[in-house]
Amino acid sequence: MKKIFLSLGGLLLGTILTYGQATISPAKPQSGPIVITGATIHVGNGQVIDNGYIAFDKGKITAVGSGAAPAISGAKTIDATGKQIYPGFICPITTLGLIEIEEGAKGTVDDQETGDMNPNVRSLIAFNTDSKVIPTVRSNGILLAQPTPDGGTISGQSSVMMLDGWNWEDAVYKADIGVHLTWPAVAGGRRRGGGGGGIRGAAAVAGGETPAERAQKALDNLDSYFAQAKAYAEAKAPVKNLRFAAMAGLFNGTKKLFINVDGSKEILQAIAFAKKYGIQPVLVGGKEAYLVADVLKENNVPVILKETQALPPKDDDDVYLPYKMPKILQDDGVLYGLTGIGFWRQRNLPFEAGQAVGYGLTKEQAVSMITLNNAKILGIDKTTGSLETGKDANLFISNGDALDMISLDVTRAFIQGRDINLDNLHKQLYRKFSDKYGVKAD
Numbered sequence: 001m002k003k004i005f006l007s008l009g010g011l012l013l014g015t016i017l018t019y020g021q022a023t024i025s026p027a028k029p030q031s032g033p034i035v036i037t038g039a040t041i042h043v044g045n046g047q048v049i050d051n052g053y054i055a056f057d058k059g060k061i062t063a064v065g066s067g068a069a070p071a072i073s074g075a076k077t078i079d080a081t082g083k084q085i086y087p088g089f090i091c092p093i094t095t096l097g098l099i100e101i102e103e104g105a106k107g108t109v110d111d112q113e114t115g116d117m118n119p120n121v122r123s124l125i126a127f128n129t130d131s132k133v134i135p136t137v138r139s140n141g142i143l144l145a146q147p148t149p150d151g152g153t154i155s156g157q158s159s160v161m162m163l164d165g166w167n168w169e170d171a172v173y174k175a176d177i178g179v180h181l182t183w184p185a186v187a188g189g190r191r192r193g194g195g196g197g198g199i200r201g202a203a204a205v206a207g208g209e210t211p212a213e214r215a216q217k218a219l220d221n222l223d224s225y226f227a228q229a230k231a232y233a234e235a236k237a238p239v240k241n242l243r244f245a246a247m248a249g250l251f252n253g254t255k256k257l258f259i260n261v262d263g264s265k266e267i268l269q270a271i272a273f274a275k276k277y278g279i280q281p282v283l284v285g286g287k288e289a290y291l292v293a294d295v296l297k298e299n300n301v302p303v304i305l306k307e308t309q310a311l312p313p314k315d316d317d318d319v320y321l322p323y324k325m326p327k328i329l330q331d332d333g334v335l336y337g338l339t340g341i342g343f344w345r346q347r348n349l350p351f352e353a354g355q356a357v358g359y360g361l362t363k364e365q366a367v368s369m370i371t372l373n374n375a376k377i378l379g380i381d382k383t384t385g386s387l388e389t390g391k392d393a394n395l396f397i398s399n400g401d402a403l404d405m406i407s408l409d410v411t412r413a414f415i416q417g418r419d420i421n422l423d424n425l426h427k428q429l430y431r432k433f434s435d436k437y438g439v440k441a442d
Contacts, residue, residue, distance in 0.1 A: 044086070090385065094146060096131075123156060124168050143163055153182055164415050177378060229244045232245070251278060283304070286303040289303045296332075305339070308355040397411050
């Protein structure tokens with residue numbers, strides 16, 4: 001990735017964007033115990049605690065319950081009567097922190113590398129903690145994210161990052177959790193936007209081949225590449241191959257393979273491919289996952305759905321299918337999570353989850369979809385994703401329903417117990433022009 005250019009470009013852009021605007025500094029470590037009382041607590045695992053309390057110290061949750069909070073010496077008490085407490089929302093598969101200005105500012109775009117096979121590329125070192133976009137997303141309760149590389153067939157490795165920190169070393173929550181692969185599309189069906197996903201490089205073969213032949217050639221190349229990588233991992237060769245070395249975790253179970261795939265036929269191919277190499281797959285997109293839900297459940301393959309507020313993949317599909325998909329997978333016993341689109345639109349993640357409530361999910365299932373479910377899929381559920389004793393104090397307080405764009409109003413947020421600054425560029429501009437026109441700012 002463009003490490004040098006990102007540093008220089010980020011410095012210049014930061015100077016431009018922060019001119020005349022307040023600086024939002026990272027939070028300081030938790031200095032003493034905190035107890036929040038009187039709130040409705042959405043635990044994240046489906047449980048709701050009325051008139052609840054939650055206590056945390058040194059970044060860890062120490063107590064959760066209903067009624068009167070236990071006496072804790074020196075604790076700071078926050079009265080949240082009438083308010084809602086949620087686990088911090090988790091946003092997987094995003095370019096948040098990798099892109100600042102999407103169009104017209106190439107120096108602020110660092111989400112992909114040249115070439116087709118780049119498993120050694122690490123997104124975390126390009127993560128820009130000074131991004132002006134991050135605070136706008138954080139203000140809607142999204143506290144953890146998985147910045148993900150894009151482009152090519154194997155785009156690189158992703159990590160889980162905290163949306164608060166001085167630099168990427170401070171922000172990293174769990175490093176290099178998986179490798180990202182775009183599955184070759186198989187021709188067939190009337191799909192909007194190519195439904196089955198696309199592939200560049202190996203599949204972009206000219207010369208009169210049919211789409212099926214191009215897809216098969218891409219699959220053969222992919223199979224050969226993974227066979228070599230597995231052989232390299234098993235042989236422990238003295239000669240270092242950075243690309244193959246980066247894939248070793250796929251074969252020993254320490255990394256997951258995130259496969260961008262939508263069509264049912266391609267999904268079955270991808271599952272069979274992963275089983276062949278003993279790899280733990282996660283489907284990303286999965287627009288036709290409902291057609292092969294039995295196979296997904298049988299093989300314990302989770303799905304990260306992409307936005308509910310979208311059209312279905314095929315012209316003759318139920319127009320409400322994207323809204324219904326979480327409920328379908330819930331009923332079929334498939335582990336599913338949710339992401340949004342791109343980077344700045346991830347602020348709508350809770351509302352995308354809320355959309356599914358109108359089509360069958362309960363509110364607590366929708367909360368779980370973007371908290372505990374996403375945490376399970378990313379392999380971080382032992383430390384976050386729900387409000388339970390012993391887990392990290394990643395949580396926020398809202399005046400209203402966090403899945404409702406009208407009532408969501410995040411008043412406090414904590415990442416590992418740190419009291420996060422919820423100011424952002426949007427709020428600063430609102431205050432600025434409220435002053436200009438004499439309108440009272442909230």
